[in-house]
Structures are given as structure tokens and as C-alpha cells.
Amino acid sequence: MDEPGSDEQRGRGRAGPIRAHPGPGGWRSPWAQPAPDRLPWRSTLALTVVVLVGSYVAERGQLDHRVPLDAAGLCLLLLGQALLLLRLRHPVLVAFATSATALVYLGAGYPYGPVFLTVAAGCFAAVVAGHRRAAWGAVGIVWAGHLLIAHWLYRFLPPGGDHAVPWGQELAITAWVIAILAASEFARLRREQWARERAERAAAEKRRTDAERLRIARELHDVLAHSISVINVQAGVGLALLDSDPEQARTALTTIRAASKEALGEVRQVLGTLRAPGEAPRTPAPGLERLPELVGQAASAGLTVDTVTVGAPARLGPGAGLAAFRIIQEALTNVVRHSGSRTARVTLTWARGRLALRIDDEGPATRADAGGGGNGLVGMRERAAALGGTVDAGPRPGGGYRVEAVIPLSGAPGTGRGAAPDTTPKESP
The missing domain is CATH 3.30.565.10 (Histidine kinase-like ATPase, C-terminal domain)
Incomplete structure (x- = not known):
């Protein structure tokens, strides 16, 4: 399913903002999520099909002690799925709302089944978005509410003549709650790890870029400073001797030409590394x-x-x-x-x-x-x-x-x- 959490809602925890970016080699992390301004309708539609089909299948085995699915039960299931469309923008609200919807569904006596997947998706979204306490609270509400319904309120709720749920089933519900929290925490930790790795790669790339820029600046400075200094001195000599000693002035101009030619060659070598990164220089370094x-x-x-x-x-x-x-x-x-x-x-x-x-x-x-x-x-x-x-x-x-x-x-x-x-x-x- 799509991973939940928006940029604004994420990043409230210790790890800071977590943004979805491709992993190494352009591969997209399985923990990456779509942009928060887009509704995760594809994953929600797939989950809706699973919940509806699974609920009707589960109903067949619970007709003797649960209320058959009717229009009201179907509306509760669809309401929970509709809420999941907002889990990227409002993960805390969706976590508590899906938990409340599931409790109403169970309190109405409808069959146990994939309705818990709706709660899992909502709480998973909240944990991954950084709202861990809210997610734990929502799961805790479902768990505590189920205890009340299954062992006390069942006398006053449909179906009539119902009895308390065996405690062995409560152990299964508890294991389910722990599994939801564990999977959500694993996803959160994985996302934070990806965020740290992206930050480290960005910092390393910046250091490499800065080091290369500094190296090129040093090379150009050394090449140009030396050659231009020679040219400057020889130009002064040539100007001073242009009339009195033309031969010496000619020698100065020859030196200027040689120095400028060498400087141009070395500058071309330095700039060539910029045009073809990674390519070996055509002339050896001095x-x-x-x-x-x-x-x-x-x-x-x-x-x-x-x-x-x-x-x-x-x-x-x-x-x-x-x-x-x-x-x-x-x-x-x-x-x-x-x-x-x-x-x-x-x-x-x-x-x-x-x-x-x-x-x-x-x-x-x-x-x-x-x-x-x-x-x-x-x-x-x-x-x-x-x-x-x-x-x-x-x-x-x-x-x-x-x-x-x-x-x-x-x-x-x-x-x-x-x-x-x-x-x-x-x-x-």
C-alpha cells in the first residue's frame, strides 16, 4: 500500500523531515510515499476490495453468532475505506476515525474479519508519518473497546443471546495489535534510515564538489599567477627597451609568447577535466x-x-x-x-x-x-x-x-x- 505521511506532518519527530526520493541507483524505496497532495486511491481501492470480499467470506462462518452484513454494515466498511484516502494529509485524524468506525462495526455485532485491516492501514500511516503516540492511542482504543464489547457490553448489544468471547481469542487480538505496531515501527525506522543515507550522500557529494572546485581554483591560480607574472615583467622590459635595444625587446616578446602558450596549454588541460569528467588528462600533470x-x-x-x-x-x-x-x-x-x-x-x-x-x-x-x-x-x-x-x-x-x-x-x-x-x-x- 502507499506509504502515508506528508512533508508537513512528517518531521515532527527526532529524525526531522523525511521526504520520498529514489534510493541508490534510481530504485525507489518500498517505504517511499506519494506526494501528500495526491490521494492514494489505487492502494485504497485494492484494500477496499480485500475488505469487502473478505468480510462476506468471514460472514459465512459466523452466521450462528454474529449479525449478517446488511446495508448499514456495508456503509461502515466503505466509510473506513473512504477515510483512508485522507491518510497522507491527516494521518492522526484518520487513525482515530478508522478505529472508531471499527468499534462501531464490532459493537453492531457484524462479523469479525478484514475490518481490522482498515485500522492497521490508518495506524500504520500515523506511525510512519511520525505520530507514534497517536497511532498507539488509536490501536489501544480498538483493543480496549473490543475488551469492553466482548466481555461486558455484549449483553446490551446485538445479536441477542450473545455470549462473551473466549479469552483465547483475546490473545489473538492482542497479537494482532502488537503486529500492527511492530510493522509500523519497522517502516518508520526504515524511512529514517533512508533519510539519513540520503543526507549523507548529499553531504558527501557536496564535499566532493567543493574539493574539486578548490582543486581547479588552485590549479588555475598557480598556472595563471606564474605565467602572468613572467609576462608582466617581460612586457615591462620590452617596453623599456623597445627603442634603445630592439633585439632585447624581441627576446622579451619571445618569452611572453612562450609563457602565454604554456599557460594556455595548462588552462586547457584543467578546463578539459570539466568538460569530460572522469576522463584521464591527455598530458601528464607537471x-x-x-x-x-x-x-x-x-x-x-x-x-x-x-x-x-x-x-x-x-x-x-x-x-x-x-x-x-x-x-x-x-x-x-x-x-x-x-x-x-x-x-x-x-x-x-x-x-x-x-x-x-x-x-x-x-x-x-x-x-x-x-x-x-x-x-x-x-x-x-x-x-x-x-x-x-x-x-x-x-x-x-x-x-x-x-x-x-x-x-x-x-x-x-x-x-x-x-x-x-x-x-x-x-x-x-
């Missing part, structure tokens, strides 16, 4: 194998970078190479944009289980601003934190600025994909 290229770009912006490797390079875990590359890239970009120093030093220290990065410049800081939004340091910390690492940045002793990062590694020692090329002099640890 890693420390591109550190010489990064140093060359910094040199084209007028920054001399010394790189020093300490220890034996190790194989980086997934994402670690990209994080290390982007942290160095962002640190060098900040030197170009915010430092008066034209030299920087990048130190990579390979230790057991981790890679330590240190980027130093001698300063002093300038007030130049190439349009950055102040998100570079935040992005570096987020990249490191996603891998279980850390980033610290601040003024260094003796002047200048220092960025230090620690990135956990995985895999056995040895030069692997993403490891820094061993082309620089080694220092003792």
Missing part, C-alpha cells in the same frame, strides 16, 4: 622533472635561481610531484612579484619518508602588485595539507623571505617518475 623548465622561466623574468638537492631523490606518491612543483612555482612567482631580490635559492632535501622544500630570497620586499589576490600561500598550504604535509612561510633571519614545505613520500628510494633530476651539486645532509 612534476619535479620540470623544475629546470621552471628555473628557465624564472630566469626569463630576471630571476636567477640556484637549485640544490640534498640526499637521494625518491619516488613521489600520487599528487606529491604536482604539489612540490606548484609550491616551488608559487614561491618563485612571489619572489618575482614582491621581492626586490633578483636571486633565489631552491633546496630540495630528500629524507626518509619525506621531501623538504625551502625557497629563499634575500629581499627586500617591494610594494609592487601584479594583481594577485593573496591566495598563493593559502593554496600552497592546502596542497601540502591534502598530502599530510605542512608549509611555513615568513621573513628569514638576516633579511629576505623563506618558504618551507614538507611533503610525505611513498615508495622505495630511487629516482622515479616525478623525482627531481640530479643535475645540481650535492651537499651533505
